[in-house]
Amino acid sequence: MKERKGLKKYSTIINNFLSLFVLQGLNYILPLITVPYLVRTLGPEKYGVTVFATAFITYFQIITDYGFNLSATRKISMNKKYKKKIEEIFNSVMLIKLALTILCFIVMLVIVFCFKRFQADYKVYIYTYGMIIGNFLFPVWFFQGIEKMKYITIVNVIGKVMFTIFIFIFVRTSKDYLNVALLNSFSYILIGIISLLIVKIRFKIKFRIPKTSIIKKDIKEGWYIFTTSFLTNILTSTGTFILGLFVNEKVVGYYGAIDKIVKALVSMFSPVTQAIFPHISELFKYSHKEAKNEIIKFSKYVMFFTTIMCIVIVLFNKTIIYILYGNRYIMYSHILAYMSVWIFLSILNNFIGIQYLIGSGNGKYYSRAFTIASIITLILYIGTVEFISYNSIILGSVVGELALTISMIYFIKSKLSNDNSCKGDVVNEQN
Numbered sequence: 502m503k504e505r506k507g508l509k510k511y512s513t514i515i516n517n518f519l520s521l522f523v524l525q526g527l528n529y530i531l532p533l534i535t536v537p538y539l540v541r542t543l544g545p546e547k548y549g550v551t552v553f554a555t556a557f558i559t560y561f562q563i564i565t566d567y568g569f570n571l572s573a574t575r576k577i578s579m580n581k582k583y584k585k586k587i588e589e590i591f592n593s594v595m596l597i598k599l600a601l602t603i604l605c606f607i608v609m610l611v612i613v614f615c616f617k618r619f620q621a622d623y624k625v626y627i628y629t630y631g632m633i634i635g636n637f638l639f640p641v642w643f644f645q646g647i648e649k650m651k652y653i654t655i656v657n658v659i660g661k662v663m664f665t666i667f668i669f670i671f672v673r674t675s676k677d678y679l680n681v682a683l684l685n686s687f688s689y690i691l692i693g694i695i696s697l698l699i700v701k702i703r704f705k706i707k708f709r710i711p712k713t714s715i716i717k718k719d720i721k722e723g724w725y726i727f728t729t730s731f732l733t734n735i736l737t738s739t740g741t742f743i744l745g746l747f748v749n750e751k752v753v754g755y756y757g758a759i760d761k762i763v764k765a766l767v768s769m770f771s772p773v774t775q776a777i778f779p780h781i782s783e784l785f786k787y788s789h790k791e792a793k794n795e796i797i798k799f800s801k802y803v804m805f806f807t808t809i810m811c812i813v814i815v816l817f818n819k820t821i822i823y824i825l826y827g828n829r830y831i832m833y834s835h836i837l838a839y840m841s842v843w844i845f846l847s848i849l850n851n852f853i854g855i856q857y858l859i860g861s862g863n864g865k866y867y868s869r870a871f872t873i874a875s876i877i878t879l880i881l882y883i884g885t886v887e888f889i890s891y892n893s894i895i896l897g898s899v900v901g902e903l904a905l906t907i908s909m910i911y912f913i914k915s916k917l918s919n920d921n922s923c924k925g926d927v928v929n930e931q932n
Contacts, residue, residue, distance in 0.1 A: 516651070523654050531665045532765060537825050539672065539681065540758050545829075547678040549754030550622055553745035554629045554682060556757075557619075559738045560731075561605040561633050568726025569594050570642050571778075571859055576722070577646025578779035579786060591643055591700070593711040593719045602637045606630060618746065624679055631686020638693025643700060648779050652699050660692035725864040729854075732871035740882060740894035747886045756891045758826055759836045766810065767847050770803055774851050781860040792860065800852040807848045811841040839895045846902040853909045866916060870908035874901045 540548050573594045580586040613619040613626050644652050664684055671680045700706045741760060745753045777799055784792040814821070815838050822834040858867040878901030885893035 523658075527654075527658055527661055531661050532761065533825070535665055535668050536758065536761055537827075538668065540754075540826055540830075542672060543675050543678050543681070545751040545754030545758075547675045547750075547754075549745070549750030549752070549757060550625060551629075551678055551681050552741060552757030552760075553750065553753050554622070554625045555632075556738050556741040556745065557626060558609070558629045558632060560742075561609060561630070562636055563727075563731045563733075564605055565598055565601040565633055565637055566727075566730060567597060567601060567720075568723045568728075568730045569598070570645070571730075571855065572723045572726045572864075573642040573719075574645040574779060575782045575859070577643060578648065578782050581647050587643075587647070588706050588709075589711060589715055590719070591640065591706055592709055593715045594642065595637075595640065595708075596711060597716060597719060597723075598637045602633055605633065625682050628679060628682035628686055631683070632689045635686065635689025635691070635693040638690065639696045640700060644696075645775060645779060647704075650776065652696065652703075656692045656695045656699070659695065660688040663691065664688035725868045726859065729864065729868040729871045732868070732875040739879070740898055743882050743886055744891060744894060748890055752891060755830060755833045756836065756894065758830060759822065759833055759840075762821070762825065762837060763840045763844060766814070767844055769810075770807065770848055770851075773799065773803055774855065778856060778860065781856050785861045789861065793857070796852055796856045796860075799856075800849075803852070804845075804849060807845055811845050814838060814841040814844070833891075836891065836895060840898065843895075843898050843902050846899070846906055850902065850905055850909065853906065853913070857913070858909065861917075863917060866912040867909065870905055870912055873908045874905035877901050877904045 539551075543551070573590060576590055577587055580590070609626065609630055613623045619626060639656070641653060644650060664687075667684045667687075668681070671677060671684060701708070741753065741757055744756055777795070781792055781795060784795060818838040819831055819834045822830050822837060854867045854870070858864060878897045881897035881900055882893055885896065889896070
């Protein structure tokens with residue numbers, strides 16, 4: 502009987518986990534096919550151009566997201582019984598994201614055409630920006646908030662499978678590097694359009710202009726998460742961007758190819774962390790202690806498997822690189838071994854920062870910790886890149902992630918040790 506109750510309690514989490522697990526499995530299988538093919542077909546130099554363009558455009562993605570993947574998810578999960586409130590949140594967030602998408606496109610054009618570093622390959626940046634348009638159209642936060650992750654999986658499967666097929670059709674030589682950006686953007690936009698149709702038809706959400714007061718409130722509430730998300734990018738993607746500014750595209754290509762593996766390994770655990778976040782956020786409304794215990798319980802299992810994975814990476818990094826990319830990249834395999842430390846800390850920090858601090862409504866401390874970590878990371882990146890090349894990115898990433906861990910633990914111990922309050926935005930049934 503107890504087992505049945507336990508399964509019922511976690512049924513939504515299990516269903517969402519399975520949906521995200523299928524998606525993540527696809528995210529592994531398809532890149533295992535496309536990335537080695539692109540690395541070999543385009544060569545390090547042209548592959549480096551596409552990697553640098555993606556790293557550059559990622560900044561605009563962070564701005565247009567404005568932290569809504571967490572703040573809006575949390576808000577919807579806390580109000581999912583009230584359709585009117587969900588509709589209000591949806592329209593407000595979409596309008597803000599639309600304005601930011603247009604503004605960022607203008608800024609991107611100014612940068613690309615005013616700086617020589619970007620002018621030579623201006624087309625690749627413009628084509629890559631389609632990712633931002635697709636990202637705006639795809640309300641991941643909506644599906645996560647209502648805990649219907651299967652729709653995220655369905656639309657992603659359609660877009661990613663099409664992208665994979667088209668890569669082999671339209672990318673045959675290094676001259677086809679622009680097609681990579683075009684096809685990637687096409688898949689993002691297709692995913693976005695399909696997802697909006699699902700929101701409209703399946704969930705009967707009406708598209709309308711929200712009140713100004715609601716928009717202002719959402720902008721204010723999303724600020725801490727936005728600043729944290731932007732700073733997160735410094736710890737995850739800025740390394741590639743800075744490399745592109747200081748060294749040649751070939752080195753960026755080598756580093757970027759291995760960095761793809763690192764990011765893929767971290768994202769392997771995202772089905773768990775994404776599935777439990779709405780559950781944890783809702784739990785914090787009723788019991789701080791129970792929510793905290795849930796985080797500890799899930800983190801024990803995840804960190805156990807993370808530790809095993811990191812040990813395997815350290816022992817077999819050369820074999821992994823050889824299988825995926827061939828002999829040409831083996832001399833850079835040590836990057837994967839060193840970054841295993843970053844992988845471990847990154848997954849641990851998700852439980853401390855996102856599940857606990859943001860889940861409990863204390864995102865401001867998460868933001869402060871990220872500010873400290875990002876400053877340290879940037880100093881190490883910029884201060885050492887000219888002397889030790891891509892090794893500066895490894896050093897900055899690992900030290901920065903460790904600084905984040907220490908900073909968050911400090912804020913929890915000093916600011917929240919006696920505070921069991923949880924900040925939220927839940928409407929009354931009368932609303």
